[in-house]
Amino acid sequence: MGFGTMRLTGPGFSGPPADRNEAIRVVRRAAELGVGVFDCSWYYGPYAAHEIVADALYPYAPEVVLVTKLGAARGRDGSWRAALTPDELRAGNEADLRLLRLDSIPVTHLRWADNGGATFADALGTMIDLQREGRIRRIGLSAVTAGQLDRARRHTDVVTVSNAYSVIDRRDEAVLKRCESEGIAYLPWFPLGGGSVARGTAVRANDPVREVAYRRRLTPTQVALAWLLHRSPIMLPIPGTSRIVHLEENVAAASVQLTAEELLRIDGPDESGGLGAGPR
DSSP states (O other): OOEEOGGGSSGGGBSOOSOHHHHHHHHHHHHHTTOOEEEEOTTTBTTHHHHHHHHHHOSOOTTOEEEEEESEEEOTTSOEEEOOSHHHHHHHHHHHHHHHTOSSEEEEEEEOOOOSSSOHHHHHHHHHHHHHTTSEEEEEEESOOHHHHHHHHTTSOEEEEEOBOBTTBOTTHHHHHHHHHHTOEEOOBSTTSOSSSOTTHHHHTOHHHHHHHHHHTOOHHHHHHHHHHHHOTTBOOOOBOSOHHHHHHHHHGGGOOOOHHHHHHHHOSOTTTOSSOOOO
């Protein structure tokens, strides 16, 4: 189980959290529980999540892998925008290095958005340049199609893909299958089916998940995360939280063994359709 750091920030994922010391405790507790992958972005806050991760974990243990994302930025009003030009990608990488106190980032995702101001090939080229310069060790992709994954792999090794995927939003099945066939780690964002909504709201509304949770005396969140881990051997969910109780609940889901009957019940009649479509 990985850990997503977006929820360590303030309301609307802007600014610092109300209790920064608690956020630091959450990150440290995640490491204590064996979480090794921390998904973070300089534009969470902006800057706040990176600063919390560094204060909590630096110097980083050998088993800690920081995974960052480039390709987006925040407006002064808190809005999100694409940031995919060479200058913007380099500025984001510089923020990663400075805030996380590193000379090279273990894994950095190119988060794609078709904003009309940059091409996928050019953005990928900048990422490859950053890797050649030693500022990025490995390249991943985020919010990409199977076709874009194939195009990127013709130019560089891709070690991770991070797209929206959950028990209630399975529209990314083609990319997941491609990652399986190539041995690429898959980090689903919105693994509980929602973005800014309250924790677990989307999966709690899913009848099969709720029914399995009730019978097993688990939470719907735990069932949804366990389903993801059963779904594929290359799956690495990155649920985020700002509370230790929820963190411990999430990590415990990695030990939940769902039966074949339970998996069939949750999968539903059409595995590729998605039983509803959550936000992307």
